[in-house]
Every structure is written in structure tokens, then in C-alpha cells.
Amino acid sequence: MEITITKTTNPKKKPDKNNLVFGTVFTDHMFIMDYEEKRGWYNPRIVPYGPLQLEPACMVFHYAQETFEGLKAYKTKEGKIQLFRIQDNMKRLNQSNERLCIPKIDVDLAVEAIKTLVKVDQDWIPKMEGTSLYIRPFVIGTDNKIGVRPSSTYKFMVILSPVGSYYKEGIRPTKIYVEDKYVRAVPGGVGYAKTGGNYAASLKAQKEAKEKGYSEVLWLDGQQRKYVEEVGTSNAFFIVDGVAYTSPLQGSILAGITRNTTITLLKEMGIQVREERFTVDQLFQWHEEGKLEEAFATGTAAVISPIGQLGWKDKVAIINNFEIGKISQKIYDSITGIQNGTLEDKYHWITQLS
Amino acid sequence: MEITITKTTNPKKKPDKNNLVFGTVFTDHMFIMDYEEKRGWYNPRIVPYGPLQLEPACMVFHYAQETFEGLKAYKTKEGKIQLFRIQDNMKRLNQSNERLCIPKIDVDLAVEAIKTLVKVDQDWIPKMEGTSLYIRPFVIGTDNKIGVRPSSTYKFMVILSPVGSYYKEGIRPTKIYVEDKYVRAVPGGVGYAKTGGNYAASLKAQKEAKEKGYSEVLWLDGQQRKYVEEVGTSNAFFIVDGVAYTSPLQGSILAGITRNTTITLLKEMGIQVREERFTVDQLFQWHEEGKLEEAFATGTAAVISPIGQLGWKDKVAIINNFEIGKISQKIYDSITGIQNGTLEDKYHWITQLS
Ligand SMILES: Cc1ncc(COP(=O)(O)O)c(C=O)c1O
Numbered sequence: 001m002e003i004t005i006t007k008t009t010n011p012k013k014k015p016d017k018n019n020l021v022f023g024t025v026f027t028d029h030m031f032i033m034d035y036e037e038k039r040g041w042y043n044p045r046i047v048p049y050g051p052l053q054l055e056p057a058c059m060v061f062h063y064a065q066e067t068f069e070g071l072k073a074y075k076t077k078e079g080k081i082q083l084f085r086i087q088d089n090m091k092r093l094n095q096s097n098e099r100l101c102i103p104k105i106d107v108d109l110a111v112e113a114i115k116t117l118v119k120v121d122q123d124w125i126p127k128m129e130g131t132s133l134y135i136r137p138f139v140i141g142t143d144n145k146i147g148v149r150p151s152s153t154y155k156f157m158v159i160l161s162p163v164g165s166y167y168k169e170g171i172r173p174t175k176i177y178v179e180d181k182y183v184r185a186v187p188g189g190v191g192y193a194k195t196g197g198n199y200a201a202s203l204k205a206q207k208e209a210k211e212k213g214y215s216e217v218l219w220l221d222g223q224q225r226k227y228v229e230e231v232g233t234s235n236a237f238f239i240v241d242g243v244a245y246t247s248p249l250q251g252s253i254l255a256g257i258t259r260n261t262t263i264t265l266l267k268e269m270g271i272q273v274r275e276e277r278f279t280v281d282q283l284f285q286w287h288e289e290g291k292l293e294e295a296f297a298t299g300t301a302a303v304i305s306p307i308g309q310l311g312w313k314d315k316v317a318i319i320n321n322f323e324i325g326k327i328s329q330k331i332y333d334s335i336t337g338i339q340n341g342t343l344e345d346k347y348h349w350i351t352q353l354s
Numbered sequence: 355m356e357i358t359i360t361k362t363t364n365p366k367k368k369p370d371k372n373n374l375v376f377g378t379v380f381t382d383h384m385f386i387m388d389y390e391e392k393r394g395w396y397n398p399r400i401v402p403y404g405p406l407q408l409e410p411a412c413m414v415f416h417y418a419q420e421t422f423e424g425l426k427a428y429k430t431k432e433g434k435i436q437l438f439r440i441q442d443n444m445k446r447l448n449q450s451n452e453r454l455c456i457p458k459i460d461v462d463l464a465v466e467a468i469k470t471l472v473k474v475d476q477d478w479i480p481k482m483e484g485t486s487l488y489i490r491p492f493v494i495g496t497d498n499k500i501g502v503r504p505s506s507t508y509k510f511m512v513i514l515s516p517v518g519s520y521y522k523e524g525i526r527p528t529k530i531y532v533e534d535k536y537v538r539a540v541p542g543g544v545g546y547a548k549t550g551g552n553y554a555a556s557l558k559a560q561k562e563a564k565e566k567g568y569s570e571v572l573w574l575d576g577q578q579r580k581y582v583e584e585v586g587t588s589n590a591f592f593i594v595d596g597v598a599y600t601s602p603l604q605g606s607i608l609a610g611i612t613r614n615t616t617i618t619l620l621k622e623m624g625i626q627v628r629e630e631r632f633t634v635d636q637l638f639q640w641h642e643e644g645k646l647e648e649a650f651a652t653g654t655a656a657v658i659s660p661i662g663q664l665g666w667k668d669k670v671a672i673i674n675n676f677e678i679g680k681i682s683q684k685i686y687d688s689i690t691g692i693q694n695g696t697l698e699d700k701y702h703w704i705t706q707l708s
């Protein structure tokens with residue numbers, strides 16, 4: 001299928017590159033492709049960024065049949081444009097689609113669509129350190145029908161947003177609250193899928209944590225509310241006596257691409273990685289015993305967020321003096337170095353635009 | 355706040371009243387009201403039914419911050435228009451809103467909005483037995499921002515659809531599959547809220563049950579996958595040795611309005627109602643012992659759906675010879691009688707439009 005391109009005749013003013021707020025400004029173009037049961041996916045096209053016209057009966061407003069992805073494009077010092085692990089994101093989109101009864105999308109076509117779109121809007125990619133072009137592919141069910149069933153029509157879209165860093169704090173340590181009232185996901189559910197409902201379900205916990213002075217929550221497992229799962233929209237790592245612990249992928253957490261990248265880099269550094277379940281009790285015990293050396297969250301948006309403080313009920317654990325740990329910094333430098341082209345791409349994570 | 359009315363100049367052709375398919379045709383008008391953080395809810399209006407213009411960055415497409423309700427308007431033989439338990443639906447909408455960090459909506463204003471809209475489109479209410487006007491109020495988060503946080507803008511809308519019965523089978527008994535692979539909800543989650551994510555999460559189980567020849571799934575609890583919870587988009591009742599059992603409201607199932615209505619009517623009939631947890635093992639044991647006399651699902655769409663067969667792993671339980679049970683029929687007749695005005699409205703469930 002050929003991707004058609006219709007360019008805007010009315011380009012927007014670009015935002016102040018020193019003051020980019022995550023996800024608030026979008027570029028001049030977007031990608032759209034439609035799906036109908038009989039035709040499959042059709043009409044892949046790049047068009048000027050603009051509103052969708054959808055009937056109020058459209059399924060996505062009622063039954064949230066929707067999936068998304070998040071990845072970034074970076075500009076190197078030499079002006080080359082790099083995408084990070086794009087194939088993996090598109091494969092994960094299909095895993096989410098599978099769970100949500102959304103028809104799969106050809107990975108090569110999706111990659112081509114993103115490459116083409118980023119090229120069309122390449123002047124929007126900011127160059128300063130820590131900045132990038134955030135890429136948001138997403139799929140929505142678009143049947144104009146009320147009644148719970150998978151949609152028979154869909155739209156796959158990609159929009160782009162020039163971004164600074166996700167957290168206001170940048171790579172400064174964050175305060176994370178251990179959530180024991182609300183639950184995000186459970187095995188057999190949709191926790192491993194990037195689907196809107198998981199995020200809607202997380203808003204209240206996040207809001208209450210913010211009211212307590214924390215920036216995000218650490219989710220516990222939904223069955224027993226004792227095993228550590230993930231942090232907000234990131235995966236979580238804990239360095240205990242030189243060993244890295246992170247929750248295993250058992251269906252309730254997202255298989256983060258930064259998580260996978262981090263595991264590879266930790267191993268390369270000679271650090272043992274244990275993908276094992278452990279309880280929040282255990283975590284606080286490690287802390288009391290002085291064994292919890294570092295903690296950090298991993299995700300596309302912020303790459304690495306050191307966790308400087310954990311709050312749980314009436315307990316508070318300050319980790320590594322609320323300072324950025326050596327390993328956290330090393331992993332951050334390695335990943336961002338590969339992303340912005342200053343470090344070698346040993347693992348073939350980069351796709352360059354020609 | 356005054357509700358403004360702009361009538362269509364281009365009324366649609368009404369559908370064939372003998373062949374109404376649930377949720378596929380919408381009336382000439384809709385209700386909309388907007389929300390902004392500083393203004394609160396504003397500009398309540400009835401306008402011609404038509405598409406929404408939303409940016410692709412609109413929150414509802416990404417994080418599913420959305421809630422909805424479902425209720426019906428009925429036309430009596432005398433031509434009066436009746437709404438059933440509308441206040442309860444609007445209170446439940448606010449419970450869902452609370453969980454999803456959506457600002458509350460004044461119940462009286464919402465009721466007024468629905469009454470006014472139904473009146474404007476009253477010619478669309480079908481009159482034949484079993485038919486009604488389905489009312490779908492819903493709220494969506496509309497900030498054009500990527501990043502997980504509650505939206506600061508919303509739309510509350512109401513659309514209307516003339517409907518026949520929900521299941522093709524009408525009040526004929528259905529086959530229900532006991533789902534033990536997928537999970538719908540867990541305490542601490544959003545199972546008690548009418549929010550899109552719950553329905554998106556249910557699609558795959560429903561699809562696989564249909565492939566096995568069943569029309570819906572019976573959900574088990576998400577923690578241990580053994581306690582009986584609800585059926586598809588209905589609550590479930592089981593008559594065992596003359597006593598009615600239904601799952602208690604503990605945060606993972608929807609507090610169905612038909613469930614509550616049914617409990618009231620069962621008690622009026624002198625039937626003991628136990629809102630208690632029970633396992634699917636227990637249910638099949640009751641069946642083996644010949645004590646499971648009837649089973650039925652309750653919900654606005656189909657009112658009462660007798661359960662004629664339960665499938666669980668390799669077991670099959672045929673209930674009441676796959677016939678409509680006496681109690682199921684009685685409850686169905688009572689509820690529909692009150693709804694369509696042929697029975698007395700003892701409990702003040704009806705709101706008549708003047
Ligand atoms: C729930 C959740 N967990 C973890 C992550 C981290 O995944 P990744 O490293 O692929 O960005 C994300 C998002 O990006 C997420 O939404």
C-alpha cells in the first residue's frame with residue numbers, strides 16, 4: 001500500500017524550544033489509515049493535522065476500544081534523525097490490539113508510516129539535550145453503534161509532539177507513593193496492554209498521591225495487594241545489595257521497552273537482574289537493613305526517573321539520600337547516548353531516517 | 355441554567371418499527387453541555403444530532419476518561435411517556451464520575467436535560483410491546499493533551515435510540531459461559547463504575563464465548579476466580595431451593611438498577627434474597643443436587659434474561675429444562691408492566707413527562 005501525502009498550506013508557528021511542555025503542541029501533519037471488515041486496513045495517508053468528525057454514538061466514546069503506543073524521534077548533533085526500537089513498539093501495539101479485539105496492523109507498514117510522517121515534519125524535531133519528538137500512534141473503534149461488541153471499523157492514527165522532559169523535575173529524584181487502596185490491573189485483565197481504560201483507572205490514585213505531595217504511585221498486584229508491580233506509567237527497578245530487582249511480566253504490567261533496554265544494559269554492566277516477584281514488605285525491610293541502594297522508574301517519556309522517596313501508609317523510605325544513584329545515572333546516560341547518537345548502537349535499536 | 359433548544363430543519367426518516375436493531379439508529383436531536391475548570395458545567399443545549407469535532411490529541415481517545423449510563427423511556431397505551439428510575443441512573447453516573455475524576459453533574463439538571471430531549475424527540479418512541487427509547491447519557495474528557503492526568507474540560511451528552519429487544523432471542527433462555535481465563539474487575543479497580551475501559555476489557559471473553567456457542571460470559575471475581583459476579587452487562591440471580599442468591603456490591607460489579615428493582619420485587623413476592631458471595635463450584639453443586647431452580651440476568655437493555663444453560667470448563671448445566679422459569683417470568687412481567695404503565699407504580703420508580 002502506498003502512503004499518500006497531502007501537505008498543509010497553512011503551517012503552524014513552532015513553539016518556543018526552551019519551554020516545551022509534554023504533549024501540548026502538535027505538528028503540522030498526522031497519519032491516518034482506516035479499517036473496514038471487508039477491506040481490511042486501507043487508505044494510509046498523511047494529511048494536515050486537524051480535527052476528526054465522529055458521531056456521538058462512536059464506540060470509542062462508550063466502550064473505550066482503543067490502544068496506543070509512545071516512542072520518540074531524536075536529532076543527532078550531525079542533524080540525523082533517529083528512531084528508538086520502533087519495531088518493538090509496533091509489535092507491542094499489535095499485542096494490545098489482540099487483547100482488545102482490534103485487527104492487527106502490518107508492522108512494516110506502521111514503521112513506514114511513522115518514518116514518512118516524521119520526515120514530513122522533521123523541522124519540528126527539537127535539538128536541545130533532553131528534547132525529542134514524541135510519537136503517538138493510536139487506534140480507535142469507530143462504529144456508530146451502541147451495544148457491547150468489537151467495532152467493525154477502526155482508525156489507526158499517528159500524531160507528533162515536540163517535547164521537553166516528561167516530569168517537571170527532569171532527572172531529579174521523585175517521591176513515589178505505594179498505593180494500597182486502588183488497583184490498576186490483575187492477571188486475566190488488560191494490564192499488559194496499552195489501552196485507555198488502564199490509564200482512566202489510574203487517575204484517582206495519581207490524584208490522591210499528588211495531594212499527599214507525591215508525584216506518582218507504585219502499584220501493587222491486584223490479587224493480594226502486596227507484590228510490587230510498576231510506577232505510574234513506568235516500570236520499576238530496585239538495586240538491592242548490588243542486584244537489580246524488577247517485577248516479572250505476568251500479564252498485569254506493561255512490558256516496557258525501556259525496561260527491556262535497561263535489563264540489557266544492566267547485564268552489560270555486570271549487574272545481576274532478577275525478574276522476580278517481591279513484596280512491598282520485603283522492599284521496606286531491604287531499606288531498613290540498608291540494602292536498598294537505588295530505585296528508579298523506566299519509561300519512554302522520562303527514560304529514567306530516580307525514586308528518592310517511597311511513602312507507604314505511615315512509613316517513609318528515603319533512598320540514596322534522595323540523590324541520583326550511580327546506576328540510575330549510568331543507565332540514563334547510556335540510553336540517551338544511544339538515542340541521540342553519541343554512543344554506539346550495539347544492539348541495533350536505532351532506525352535512522354535517510 | 356436554562357436549556358436552549360435548536361431544532362433540526364432536516365428531520366430524518368424514522369426506522370421500520372417492526373425491525374428495530376438495538377443501538378443502531380439515533381433520533382433527530384441530542385443534548386450537550388460543556389465543562390471548563392473555571393466555569394464549571396455550562397451551556398446546556400439541545401441541538402440537531404450530528405458529529406463532534408475533536409482533535410486527535412483529545413484525551414478520550416488515549417486515556418478513556420469516559421463514563422456513561424443507560425436507561426429507557428416507554429410510551430403507555432394512553433400515549434403517556436414514562437421514564438424508569440431516572441434519578442438513580444443519574445446518581446450512578448456521578449458515582450462513576452467520582453471514580454474517574456470527572457466533575458459531578460447536578461442530578462436535577464441532568465434529569466431535566468433528558469426529559470426535555472425525550473420530549474423534543476417524542477415521535478421517535480416506539481409503541482409496540484417490548485420496544486422503547488433507549489437513552490444514553492455519557493461524559494468524555496476533551497483536553498487536547500497527551501499525558502496521563504484528569505482532563506480539565508469535558509462534554510456531557512445524551513443521545514437517544516429507538517430499540518426493540520437487546521438480545522435477538524428476546525426473553526428466550528440464553529447460554530452463558532463461565533469465564534475463568536479473563537477477568538473483568540477487582541476490588542480497588544473500576545468495576546463498579548460504568549466506564550468504557552470495563553467494556554473494552556470484556557470484548558475478548560465475549561468473543562471467545564460466542565465462538566463456543568454461548569451468548570455471554572459469567573464473570574468470576576478477579577482475585578480468586580471462583581466467586582460468581584455478573585453476566586456480561588447484567589447482574590445475575592440464582593433461585594436455589596426457593597431462595598434468591600445474587601453477588602453483593604463490593605466494588606467489582608455494577609450496582610444494577612434492574613438488580614435493585616428485582617430484589618425489591620422478589621421480597622414483595624415473599625422470596626428471601628441473599629446478597630452473599632458464592633463460588634461457581636457451589637453453583638454447580640446446587641445444580642447437581644437439583645436445587646438450582648432458575649437463573650436469570652438483569653439489566654436495562656433486556657430487563658430479564660433467563661439463563662438456560664451454564665458452561666464451565668467441560669461441565670454443562672441445563673437449568674429449568676432450558677425454559678423460562680416462573681420467577682423469571684413474574685419479575686419480567688412486573689418490571690415491564692410498571693415501565694409501560696399497565697401495573698401500579700407502588701415504589702415511585704416512574705417519572706412521567708407532562
Ligand atoms: C503502564 C506503563 N508501564 C510502563 C511503561 C513504560 O514503557 P516504555 O518503556 O515502553 O515506555 C509505560 C509507558 O510508556 C506505561 O504506560
Ligand SMILES: Cc1ncc(COP(=O)(O)O)c(C=O)c1O
Pocket residue numbers: 424584586587588589607608609610611612613652653654655
Ligand atoms: C457491567 C454491567 N452490569 C450490570 C448491568 C445492569 O445494570 P442496570 O440494571 O442498571 O441496567 C449493566 C448495565 O446496564 C452493566 O453494564
